[in-house]
Amino acid sequence: MHLSNLLLMASSAAAISLPNFPDISTLFARSNNVARKDGGSSGGSSGSCPAVWTQISKDLTAKFLSNGQCNPDARAAIRAVFHDCGAWNTAQGAKGGCDGSLVLAGELSLPENRGLDIIGGYLKNLADSYKVSVADMIVFAGSHAIVTCPGGPRVKTYIGRKDSSTRAPPGLLPDVNAPADSLFKLFQDKGFDAVDLAALLGAHSTSNQFHFNESAGAVGAPQDSTPGVWDVKYYSETTAPPKGVLVLPSDAKLAAHATVGKEFKGFVGNAGKWNGKFADAMARMERPVASIATMPAMLDDPTSPPILHKVDxxxxxxxxxxxxxxxxxxxxxxxxxxxxxxxxxxxxxxxxxxxxxxxxxxxxxxxxxxxxxxxxxxxxxxxxxxxxxxxxxxxxxxxxxxxxxxxxxxxxxxxxxxxxxxxxxxxxxxxxxxxxxxxxxxxxxxxxxxxxxxxxxxxxxxxxxxxxxxxxxxxxxxxxxxxxxxxxxxxxxxxxxxxxxxxxxxxxxxxxxxxxxxxxx
The missing domain is CATH 3.40.630.30 (Gcn5-related N-acetyltransferase (GNAT))
Incomplete structure (x- = not known):
C-alpha cells in the first residue's frame, strides 16, 4: 500500500508531499496541508493540494467541537480508529489493520464495538460523499478528533489506504476485564512496548463509558474529571479517582503492573512527555506493518514512506x-x-x-x-x-x-x-x-x-x-x-x-x- 504523509495539527491537517503527490499548500488557518499518492483516496489534481481533505477537515471540526471542547462525537472517532487499526498484530503480516473493516465488514455489531455504530455510519457516509476510502476517513477523523480536543497533539497520519470487507480475526482488541500481563502481551504482539501502551491508555483522558457498567449513575461516567480536554489528569485520577470518575478494570490493572505501571506513573503531571510519546505510538497504531512497504530500506522505493520505526x-x-x-x-x-x-x-x-x-x-x-x-x-x-x-x-x-x-x-x-x-x-x-x-x-x-x-x-x-x-x-x-x-x-x-x-x-x-x-x- 502506498500512503501519502498527512501531518495533522490543531483542528486541521498538514502533510509532507512525496513524489507523484500533489504539491502541498496551506489548507487551514493553522498552517495545515495534505497530500496523497495516486491509487488511494481521491481529491485534487496533480500539482495542487487535494481540496477534498480541506472540506472534510472543516466538516469534522464542526462535528467534533462544542463550546470549545471535544464532544462525544470526537470521543467516538478516537475510539473508532483504535478499534479499526488495533484489530491487527504482527502475525497478520501485510493483512488487516486500518482497513475500514470496522464499518465495512459488520464489525460494528460485535460486543467490543458497541456504541460505535453512529460514528461509524457518519464516517462511512462522509467517505462516500467525498469519494475517499472509509479506512482513510476513520484514521483521519481519529487524528482530527485528537487535535480538536484542547491540548491534543498532532499525530503524523497517512492517507492512501484500501478498504476491506474482510473481518479482522477475533481477540485482537483489549478486554476490559483481562489480566494486565495478557493486555501487555496483546500490545507487544502489535509492536508496542510498555511506554507505548502507557501512553496510548491516556486517550481515556477524553473518554466516557456507556457499556462496561450500565448501572444507574455509571452510564456516561468519564475516565477522568475533564473529558472534554486532552490532559494528564487521567494518570493521577486512575489511581486516586475523584467522585464521578469511573476507572476501568483494565486501566487499574495496567497502572499497577510492574512494567507498564512504571511508565504510567511517569506521565503524571507531565503533559509534554505524554503528548510526545502518545503521538509517536499513535502514528504507529494508525500505520501498522500492513500499511507500509516491507522491502529493505535501500532496496525499497525511496519515494514510499519510510519503514515504521520507533526511535529509542x-x-x-x-x-x-x-x-x-x-x-x-x-x-x-x-x-x-x-x-x-x-x-x-x-x-x-x-x-x-x-x-x-x-x-x-x-x-x-x-x-x-x-x-x-x-x-x-x-x-x-x-x-x-x-x-x-x-x-x-x-x-x-x-x-x-x-x-x-x-x-x-x-x-x-x-x-x-x-x-x-x-x-x-x-x-x-x-x-x-x-x-x-x-x-x-x-x-x-x-x-x-x-x-x-x-x-x-x-x-x-x-x-x-x-x-x-x-x-x-x-x-x-x-x-x-x-x-x-x-x-x-x-x-x-x-x-x-x-x-x-x-x-x-x-x-x-x-x-x-x-x-x-x-x-x-
Missing amino acids: RRAHELTPEHVTLKNGSAATILPFTSLDQVPKSLVAFLHAQLSAEIEGGDTYPMLEALPVEAFGPYWFGVFGAVMLEGDFASSEDVKSLDADWSKVCLGSFYTKPNYPGRSSHVCNAGFLVTGAARNKGVGKLLGKQYLKWAPQLGFTYSVFNLVYETNVASTKIWDSLGFERIGRVKKCGVLKSYPGRKIDAIVYGYDFEEPSSTSQD
Missing part, C-alpha cells in the same frame, strides 16, 4: 560530536531526530548533493534523483546526522543559520530500519560526503559516528544491502571499521562507469551488541 527513548539525549578533520580543522556532527529541525536551505543543499551522486550512476541504485520535497522525509524521516565545519553546541544552533552550505556542510548520513515489524531493530544507513569535503577523512568520521549513535537509537544490528564492489572508497571504510562482509549479490549493478558489465555488490553487517575488535583508526 534516548534519541533526545544525543549530543553533537566534535571531531577533527585530517587537515586539523574542527567540525561538528549534529544529530537530527526530525525533519523540522533541519534548515530548509540545508535540506535543499543535501538534496542537490545526493542528486548529483545518483546521476553519477555508480553508487546509489536509484535511476532518477528524488524531487526535493521527497528527499527530506527520505533522509531525515527517522534519524539523520549532518557534519558541519566549525564548532556547534547543539542542533538548535543551525536551525536558523544562514550559511553557504557548500563551504560549511561536509557530509551527512541517515539511519532507519532495514526491515519492518519484528526485525525493525536491524538498521540501514545512507552516507553522503559533499564536494567540499574530499580528502578530509569525512567518510570515516561519519561511519564511526554511525557506529556510536545507531545502538543508542535502539538498533542492535546494521545491514548495508548494496555496496558495489567498484565503490572502493566505501568498501575500504567499512572494512577498516570492522564491518563484516556477510554476503555478495552477483551481477546486480548496471553502473554508468562500467558499460557492458554487471557489477557485484557486497552486503555488509555489523553487530552492535558484539562490536568488532578489528576496527582500524
Whole structure:
C-alpha cells in the first residue's frame, strides 16, 4: 500500500508531499496541508493540494467541537480508529489493520464495538460523499478528533489506504476485564512496548463509558474529571479517582503492573512527555506493518514512506560530536531526530548533493534523483546526522543559520530500519560526503559516528544491502571499521562507469551488541 504523509495539527491537517503527490499548500488557518499518492483516496489534481481533505477537515471540526471542547462525537472517532487499526498484530503480516473493516465488514455489531455504530455510519457516509476510502476517513477523523480536543497533539497520519470487507480475526482488541500481563502481551504482539501502551491508555483522558457498567449513575461516567480536554489528569485520577470518575478494570490493572505501571506513573503531571510519546505510538497504531512497504530500506522505493520505526527513548539525549578533520580543522556532527529541525536551505543543499551522486550512476541504485520535497522525509524521516565545519553546541544552533552550505556542510548520513515489524531493530544507513569535503577523512568520521549513535537509537544490528564492489572508497571504510562482509549479490549493478558489465555488490553487517575488535583508526 502506498500512503501519502498527512501531518495533522490543531483542528486541521498538514502533510509532507512525496513524489507523484500533489504539491502541498496551506489548507487551514493553522498552517495545515495534505497530500496523497495516486491509487488511494481521491481529491485534487496533480500539482495542487487535494481540496477534498480541506472540506472534510472543516466538516469534522464542526462535528467534533462544542463550546470549545471535544464532544462525544470526537470521543467516538478516537475510539473508532483504535478499534479499526488495533484489530491487527504482527502475525497478520501485510493483512488487516486500518482497513475500514470496522464499518465495512459488520464489525460494528460485535460486543467490543458497541456504541460505535453512529460514528461509524457518519464516517462511512462522509467517505462516500467525498469519494475517499472509509479506512482513510476513520484514521483521519481519529487524528482530527485528537487535535480538536484542547491540548491534543498532532499525530503524523497517512492517507492512501484500501478498504476491506474482510473481518479482522477475533481477540485482537483489549478486554476490559483481562489480566494486565495478557493486555501487555496483546500490545507487544502489535509492536508496542510498555511506554507505548502507557501512553496510548491516556486517550481515556477524553473518554466516557456507556457499556462496561450500565448501572444507574455509571452510564456516561468519564475516565477522568475533564473529558472534554486532552490532559494528564487521567494518570493521577486512575489511581486516586475523584467522585464521578469511573476507572476501568483494565486501566487499574495496567497502572499497577510492574512494567507498564512504571511508565504510567511517569506521565503524571507531565503533559509534554505524554503528548510526545502518545503521538509517536499513535502514528504507529494508525500505520501498522500492513500499511507500509516491507522491502529493505535501500532496496525499497525511496519515494514510499519510510519503514515504521520507533526511535529509542534516548534519541533526545544525543549530543553533537566534535571531531577533527585530517587537515586539523574542527567540525561538528549534529544529530537530527526530525525533519523540522533541519534548515530548509540545508535540506535543499543535501538534496542537490545526493542528486548529483545518483546521476553519477555508480553508487546509489536509484535511476532518477528524488524531487526535493521527497528527499527530506527520505533522509531525515527517522534519524539523520549532518557534519558541519566549525564548532556547534547543539542542533538548535543551525536551525536558523544562514550559511553557504557548500563551504560549511561536509557530509551527512541517515539511519532507519532495514526491515519492518519484528526485525525493525536491524538498521540501514545512507552516507553522503559533499564536494567540499574530499580528502578530509569525512567518510570515516561519519561511519564511526554511525557506529556510536545507531545502538543508542535502539538498533542492535546494521545491514548495508548494496555496496558495489567498484565503490572502493566505501568498501575500504567499512572494512577498516570492522564491518563484516556477510554476503555478495552477483551481477546486480548496471553502473554508468562500467558499460557492458554487471557489477557485484557486497552486503555488509555489523553487530552492535558484539562490536568488532578489528576496527582500524
